[in-house]
Amino acid sequence: MFRWIIFSAIIILIDFYAFQSVKTVTKNKAVIILYWFFSIAILIYFIYKISNFRNSQGLSHSVMLAFGLLLLSVLPKITAIVLLFGEDIFRVTKTGVNYFSTQTTSGFFPERRAFVSKVALGLAAIPFASIIYGMVKGKYNYQVIKHTLFFDDLPESFDGFTLTHISDIHSGSFDNEEKIEYGVDLINEQQSDVILFTGDIVNNVAEEMDPWISHFSKLKANYGKYSVLGNHDYGEYVRWNSSEEKEQNFRAIKEIHPKIGFNLLLNDSVYLEKGNDKIALVGVENWGTRFKKAGDLALASLKINKGDFKILMSHDPSHWDNEVKNHENNYHLTLSGHTHGMQFGIEIPGFKWSPVQYVYKQWAGIYSTMERYINVNRGFGFLAFPGRVGIWPEITVITLKKK
DSSP states (O other), rough: OOHHHHHHHHHHHHHHHHHHHHHHOOOOOHHHHHHHHHHHHHHHHHHHHHHHHOSSSSSHHHHHHHHHHHHHHHHHHHHHHHHHHHHHHHHHHHHHHHHOOOSSOOOOOOOHHHHHHHHHHHHHHHHHHHHHHHHHHHGOOOOEEEEEEEEETTGGGTTTTTTEEEEOOOGGGGOOHHHHHHHHHHHHHHHHHHEEEOSSSSSSSSGGGGGGHHHHHTOOOOOOEEEEOOOOGOOOOOOOOOOOOHHHHHHHHHHHHHHOOEOHHHOEEEEEEETTEEEEEEOOOOOOOOOOOOHHHHHHHHTOOOOOOOEEEEEHHHHHHITTTTTSSSSEEEEOOSGGGGBBBBBEETTEEOGGGOSSOSSSSSEEEETTEEEEOOOOOOOOOSEEEEEEEOEEEEEEOOO
C-alpha cells in the first residue's frame, strides 16, 4: 500500500506540474475538468489492474492496456514539464535580478509566458500522437531488414545462403488475426533457405499460442525451421499452484515448436548440409545476466567440431557479450532477440536510440568484434506496452557471403 501511495503522489505531481501549461493557455472549465478526469481515471485503472495482477494467466490484454494508457497520460506531460521547468528557472532568475536591481517588491515575479506553455503543449502532442499510433498501428508495422555478412571461411556451397531470423513472438499479446496472417506471409515472401526463431513464443502460458498454431505452421523454408527458448518460455513470471503445474506448462510450451514445424534445440546442435559442405547450427536454452540462465554452450557444442562454420541461436544478447564473442570456439554468427528495442525509440539514418541501450550493449541490429557477428532482432510481437513507437517489429533476412 505504501508503494502505491508514493507512486500515486509522483504521478499526481507530474499531472499538477503539466497542468500549469494548460491553465496558462485556457481557463475553460470543461477542458480543466477533462484533464483531471482522464488523469485520475487512468491512474486508478492502472493501480486496480496491476494490484489485481495475481493469476496464473500472465499479462492480460487489459493489464497491457493499463500500461499503455498510463504511458499515454504521463509521457507527454513529462515532455511538457521539461520546457516548463526551463521557463520556471528563467522566472526565478529574473525574480532575483528584479529583487536586487529595483526598489519595489510588488509584482516583480513574472507570470508564466503563454507562448511557452503553448510550445510545451505542442511538444507534448508529439509523444501523445506517437503512442496512439504505436498502440493502434505500430505494433504490427512489420519491417523486413536485410543484411549481407562476409566470412573468409564460409563453405563454398553456402555462398549466398539466406536465413530469416525472427524472435519474441509473444503470442499472448496478439489481438489481430489479419495482421498476424500478414506477418507470416511476409516471412514466407522472403523465401529464405532456413528460418530461425530465437525464443519467447508466449508471454508465460502455453495456451496463449493455441489460436496461432495454424498460422505459424504455414512458415516454409527448404532447409528447415529451428528454434530455441527465451526467458518467458519457462513460466517464471506467474504464480503457479504447484511446481507440477509449472512443469506441465513448460512441457506444453516445448511441444508447441514441433506443432508449428520447428526443430527446438535445447542445448543441442545440428548440421545444415548443402552440396558437399555443411555448417553447424547451435541452439542454447536461455542464458541471461538478469534472467534465467539455463543455457550450456559447451553441452550444445559437443557434437560439432571447433573448425566448423557455426551459427549460434541464443535468446539473450548478454550471452554474446559475456561468453560467446571471446570464446575459443569461433561462433561466427549469433542470433538473439529479447530486448524488443524496448518497443520505443528513434531510428533514422545515422542515428539510433532507445532507453534499452543503457541496459544492453547490443540491443538492435548487427554488432561485430574480431569478425564475429551478432544480430539482435527487435522482435515480432510486443509485451507489456501494447504498441511500438519508433522501434518496429522486425523480420531479419541475412545473406551469408564468402569473402
